[in-house]
Structure formats: C-alpha cells, structure tokens
Amino acid sequence: MTAPRADRGGATSKRAVVTGIGVVAPTGVGADAHWKRVLAGESALRRITLFDPTPYPSTLAGEVSEFDALGWADNRRVVQTDRWTHLGFAATRLALQDAGLAEVAGDPYQVGVTLASSSGGNLFGQRELQRLWSQPSRTVGAYQSIAWFYAASVGQLSIHHQFKGPCGVLVSETAGGLDSLAHAVRMIRRGTPVVIAGGTECPLSPYALACQLRGGLLTSSTDPARAYRPFDETASGYVPGEGGAVFVVEELGHALDRGATIYGEVAGWASTHDARYTDARQRGDATQYARAMELALERAGARPDEVDIVVPDALGVPGYDLSEARALRTVFGPTSPPVTTQKPLTGRAHQGGAALDVANALLAMHQGLVPATAGLDRPASGCDLDFVREHRQQRSDLALIAARGFDGFNSAVVLRRGSAPG
Incomplete structure (x- = not known):
C-alpha cells in the first residue's frame, strides 16, 4: 500500500485520512452506483414528488428515489427522525462498511462524530406544524422537539452506533460539508483515532422550498436537462437536491495498522x-x-x-x-x-x-x-x-x-x- 506523503517533519501520527465513503444521492445509493451514473452523465433532476410543487415557481429537484429508510435503521429510530437523518443513517452505514469497521464500536470512546447541518428536519417539521394548526387537538408529536433540530443526525447516529467520542455539528450552509472534515482533523489531532464526518440534507418540503425561493436564487426552469447550468451562458439559478456523503476519517497510523484502503488525506x-x-x-x-x-x-x-x-x-x-x-x-x-x-x-x-x-x-x-x-x-x-x-x-x-x-x-x-x- 502507498501511504500519503509524509509532512515536512516526517511524522505520521496525527495525519487524517479517509478510509470509507458512504454516498446517498439522487444519482445512486452507494459510491459505486453513484459513480457509474456520474460517468454516464445521467441527470437525476425531476419534478418534485415528495409533495405537490404545482403552486411554486420552482418545481424541480434531485431526489433520492425509492429510498426505504427501514432498510437502514429500525422502525423506532425512523419514526423519531426526519428523512435528512434517515439519509444519514444510510450514508454512515455505507461508509463504515467501506472502511471495514464494525457498525457498533468496540471501544465507543475511540470514535467521534462531526457532521454538518443546514436546514434540519424539514419534512418532519412541516408535518407536525400542519398538525398543530389544522386539527382541533392543537398538538405536535413528542419527537418534534428533536427531529428537526440541527444536531439531530449527530445525536441519533452517535446513539445508534454507540460512538461516544467527541461529537459536534458544523452549521455554515454548504461550506459546512467541508468544515466538518476540517473539524474531524482537529479531533484526530487531539487524540480521537476515528471520526465520522460529512453531511446529508433534505431541503424538500413546502416550507423549505419557500425559504429557498425567498433568496431569489432558484431556477424557474421546468426542463430538467437545462435547469441547472453552472458557469454556462444560460445559467438561471440552482435546483435543490437531497442526499450527500459521509466519510470515515481516520488517524493514519490507525488506518495503516489495520490495513485499510486509503482514499486520500485531508491535507489542508x-x-x-x-x-x-x-x-x-x-x-x-x-x-x-x-x-x-x-x-x-x-x-x-x-x-x-x-x-x-x-x-x-x-x-x-x-x-x-x-x-x-x-x-x-x-x-x-x-x-x-x-x-x-x-x-x-x-x-x-x-x-x-x-x-x-x-x-x-x-x-x-x-x-x-x-x-x-x-x-x-x-x-x-x-x-x-x-x-x-x-x-x-x-x-x-x-x-x-x-x-x-x-x-x-x-x-x-x-x-x-x-x-x-x-
């Protein structure tokens, strides 16, 4: 195996490498499925199906189609959490499998979690708020207080997998997906050998779409093939999407000791x-x-x-x-x-x-x-x-x-x- 290049001092004890990739995206569940579709150049943008988008000027999105949350977490955790967290359950399990690590940590204090968060549990929150204002009981479910909370995925994943090392949430919208990796490196340098990093998202509810429309940056195009065109002369805004990726970030010596495949080093x-x-x-x-x-x-x-x-x-x-x-x-x-x-x-x-x-x-x-x-x-x-x-x-x-x-x-x-x- 070829390890990443040593730093100037030659030390490798506190370098952070990625040993597992878990992808849950509109283009596929699993890194292999996603990569094949990327190489085929197949767009996954479609008319929104998670709700009826007819009243809205933007109607397209990238959805993780036919995603079954119960295939990735037990019913108790599924009913307590939002689709955003369901996608996180799947991406984390895929990353652990790819890294060759157990789903339940042998030493729970040796694994930390630092994920990014953006809009939180939109679908869950939408459902509960509609229930609050449309029914005589004027109540919400007991899990409303935690399911749409920005730290819900980190908390649920740490409980589900028994990861009791340092845990944290990075909130800086799209930049958070990169900030989580930076924070994972800091955690490794402070002594945690394995950190779960990355992030997933589901900004697809009427409430979430309305929030995005308020910014004036969404496209109004109804043609999936022409809607989202960064840097092109016909660019007209972005199309929202769900999903993301979760990574196993590991201290280099720890990864080498167990013979892990190293995808790359978080170098800067x-x-x-x-x-x-x-x-x-x-x-x-x-x-x-x-x-x-x-x-x-x-x-x-x-x-x-x-x-x-x-x-x-x-x-x-x-x-x-x-x-x-x-x-x-x-x-x-x-x-x-x-x-x-x-x-x-x-x-x-x-x-x-x-x-x-x-x-x-x-x-x-x-x-x-x-x-x-x-x-x-x-x-x-x-x-x-x-x-x-x-x-x-x-x-x-x-x-x-x-x-x-x-x-x-x-x-x-x-x-x-x-x-x-x-």
Missing part, C-alpha cells in the same frame, strides 16, 4: 467570511473566497500549480459564477487546473452537496479518472476556466474542493491522493 483546509448577506443582487466576495483557497493550499504545503483537480461551488447563478471564476483566477492565474462539477446531475444539496463534491474528488483520484463537467455547453463571459469537457484519464495527486455557504461562508479543503485501489 481554511474558512473565511464575507460579512455580507446572500441574495440575488449580490455576487459574493471573490477576495475572501480566494483567500480561503489560498490558505488551504498553504496549510497543505502545496503550490497552486500542483493542484490536479478543482471542484467548485457551482451555484448556477450568473453573478456568483462570475465571482467564483474570478476567485479561481486569483488563486491559479490565467490558466486554471481542470475544473469539474457534477451538481447539475444531483441538484444543490447544501452541506450534503459539498460532502458529495469531496466524495467525487476522492473517487476521481482513486480511479485515475476525472469526470466531465455536467450542465455546461458554452461558458458565460468571464467564466472561461479549464472545464473538463470529456472524461480524462489522469493521475491526480492533489484536489481542491471549494464551497460557499449562504450569507458569506467560504471554505476550501485540499485532498492528497491515498493508496491504489485495494
């Missing part, structure tokens, strides 16, 4: 903030966004010209796409590394989408194959980056993943390639 990370509200009139702060990427590269001990893949936020709103392109040029100069995004296949799943971007980057490095950018025909003016137009067979040693959370959050993570497929 950084976060900045715009101190600015997000709406359709803004573009985000390209300077602060670029600063997050530059800091992540600096902390990874990497130069911009060493980066082999960039996975951008790819909001699909013209002003924000232009701002993101400017930030990337600030970091990389006039010629960027290969840029690819698969969000037009899945929708934008908030923090779950950023976690899914990390999964895509790890799989691309692991397989030696960079997938083509989805949803792009002609780049908009000012967005002429080195977009991957066809799948590229290439060895990729370093990937930069960037994300922008609504209301000014910027995060970036640098991943270094791990071992060959095991």
Whole structure:
C-alpha cells in the first residue's frame, strides 16, 4: 500500500485520512452506483414528488428515489427522525462498511462524530406544524422537539452506533460539508483515532422550498436537462437536491495498522467570511473566497500549480459564477487546473452537496479518472476556466474542493491522493 506523503517533519501520527465513503444521492445509493451514473452523465433532476410543487415557481429537484429508510435503521429510530437523518443513517452505514469497521464500536470512546447541518428536519417539521394548526387537538408529536433540530443526525447516529467520542455539528450552509472534515482533523489531532464526518440534507418540503425561493436564487426552469447550468451562458439559478456523503476519517497510523484502503488525506483546509448577506443582487466576495483557497493550499504545503483537480461551488447563478471564476483566477492565474462539477446531475444539496463534491474528488483520484463537467455547453463571459469537457484519464495527486455557504461562508479543503485501489 502507498501511504500519503509524509509532512515536512516526517511524522505520521496525527495525519487524517479517509478510509470509507458512504454516498446517498439522487444519482445512486452507494459510491459505486453513484459513480457509474456520474460517468454516464445521467441527470437525476425531476419534478418534485415528495409533495405537490404545482403552486411554486420552482418545481424541480434531485431526489433520492425509492429510498426505504427501514432498510437502514429500525422502525423506532425512523419514526423519531426526519428523512435528512434517515439519509444519514444510510450514508454512515455505507461508509463504515467501506472502511471495514464494525457498525457498533468496540471501544465507543475511540470514535467521534462531526457532521454538518443546514436546514434540519424539514419534512418532519412541516408535518407536525400542519398538525398543530389544522386539527382541533392543537398538538405536535413528542419527537418534534428533536427531529428537526440541527444536531439531530449527530445525536441519533452517535446513539445508534454507540460512538461516544467527541461529537459536534458544523452549521455554515454548504461550506459546512467541508468544515466538518476540517473539524474531524482537529479531533484526530487531539487524540480521537476515528471520526465520522460529512453531511446529508433534505431541503424538500413546502416550507423549505419557500425559504429557498425567498433568496431569489432558484431556477424557474421546468426542463430538467437545462435547469441547472453552472458557469454556462444560460445559467438561471440552482435546483435543490437531497442526499450527500459521509466519510470515515481516520488517524493514519490507525488506518495503516489495520490495513485499510486509503482514499486520500485531508491535507489542508481554511474558512473565511464575507460579512455580507446572500441574495440575488449580490455576487459574493471573490477576495475572501480566494483567500480561503489560498490558505488551504498553504496549510497543505502545496503550490497552486500542483493542484490536479478543482471542484467548485457551482451555484448556477450568473453573478456568483462570475465571482467564483474570478476567485479561481486569483488563486491559479490565467490558466486554471481542470475544473469539474457534477451538481447539475444531483441538484444543490447544501452541506450534503459539498460532502458529495469531496466524495467525487476522492473517487476521481482513486480511479485515475476525472469526470466531465455536467450542465455546461458554452461558458458565460468571464467564466472561461479549464472545464473538463470529456472524461480524462489522469493521475491526480492533489484536489481542491471549494464551497460557499449562504450569507458569506467560504471554505476550501485540499485532498492528497491515498493508496491504489485495494
């Protein structure tokens, strides 16, 4: 097995590597199913089925179709939790299986959980609030207080799997999917050998859709093939999506001792903030966004010209796409590394989408194959980056993943390639 490159001091005792990937996405349940659909370029965007979207100007979404929560958790936990947490149960079990770890920790204090959260338990909350205001009893179920709480998934997963190490929740919208990995590294450096990180999302209820519509960034297109087109001259907004990815992040020595396959190392990370509200009139702060990427590269001990893949936020709103392109040029100069995004296949799943971007980057490095950018025909003016137009067979040693959370959050993570497929 080829371990990730040692740091400058040669120490490996506190380096964090990814040894398990669990994907639950509109494009498939499981990393293999998802990756096959990504390589086929098959979009999973459809008209919303979780409720009737007819009254709303945006009617499309990326849904995890035919998902059976009872296949991943017992009925007692399913009735206590929202679909967002159900997706988290599935992604976590898949990540543990992929890493070759038991579902119930042998030493519970050696496993921590740090997941991102964004909009919480929307479907559960919608149902209970409708019950409160539409029935004479004027009551809600006993689990309303916890099922839509932003920390529900972390709490339920730690209980279900008996993970009693440090636990935490990162709340920075889409940027949280990257922040969770950064926090996992901190936990490992403080002595926890295994951390569950990443995030899932289900922002698909009438209430959640109304909240997103208020921001003015959703597309009103009804054509799934043309609706979500980041950096394209026809970009008109984003399509919401559900799902995401969960990872087993492990201390390098611990992973090597048990012979785990290493997908990659979390080599650097950084976060900045715009101190600015997000709406359709803004573009985000390209300077602060670029600063997050530059800091992540600096902390990874990497130069911009060493980066082999960039996975951008790819909001699909013209002003924000232009701002993101400017930030990337600030970091990389006039010629960027290969840029690819698969969000037009899945929708934008908030923090779950950023976690899914990390999964895509790890799989691309692991397989030696960079997938083509989805949803792009002609780049908009000012967005002429080195977009991957066809799948590229290439060895990729370093990937930069960037994300922008609504209301000014910027995060970036640098991943270094791990071992060959095991």
